[in-house]
Amino acid sequence: FPSHDIDRLNMAYYLFGVGRFEECLEQIPDTSPYTDYMIAGKRLEIKCMYELDHELLPFRLDAFRVFLSRTSHKMIPDHIRQKNMEFVNMVTQFIASVKGDKDRSARLLERLREKKQAFEWLWLAEKAREMEVRR
Numbered sequence: 494f495p496s497h498d499i500d501r502l503n504m505a506y507y508l509f510g511v512g513r514f515e516e517c518l519e520q521i522p523d524t525s526p527y528t529d530y531m532i533a534g535k536r537l538e539i540k541c542m543y544e545l546d547h548e549l550l551p552f553r554l555d556a557f558r559v560f561l562s563r564t565s566h567k568m569i570p571d572h573i574r575q576k577n578m579e580f581v582n583m584v585t586q587f588i589a590s591v592k593g594d595k596d597r598s599a600r601l602l603e604r605l606r607e608k609k610q611a612f613e614w615l616w617l618a619e620k621a622r623e624m625e626v627r628r
Contacts, residue, residue, distance in 0.1 A: 501521070590624060594624070
């Protein structure tokens with residue numbers, strides 16, 4: 494039932510907000526008849542996996558990238574697809590970076606400033622800033 498999926502996604506956002514990332518992943522619906530909710534769930538899953546340093550994160554990023562490049566042209570407008578691709582590209586750059594590299598962190602923040610339309614912009618900026626102090 495679609496409203497059940499919406500309730501689960503809302504609960505997942507709450508769990509993410511309070512830092513309960515494993516539980517958040519369990520709540521995210523696999524799919525939804527509502528494209529916006531399905532895509533939001535995919536982004537939330539990637540954010541959780543990043544927070545958990547999950548081994549499947551690179552594969553989920555690739556799957557989302559493929560979904561955006563192949564399937565989404567029929568389902569979502571180009572500008573929305575682009576905002577999602579910018580999110581995927583930034584997370585990909587994060588996982589390829591060495592933690593504690595202040596120069597890299599500064600470059601990522603600069604790239605992010607150029608991509609102000611990226612989905613999850615505030616979270617991306619927070620992760621880029623954290624990168625300079627993580628060891």
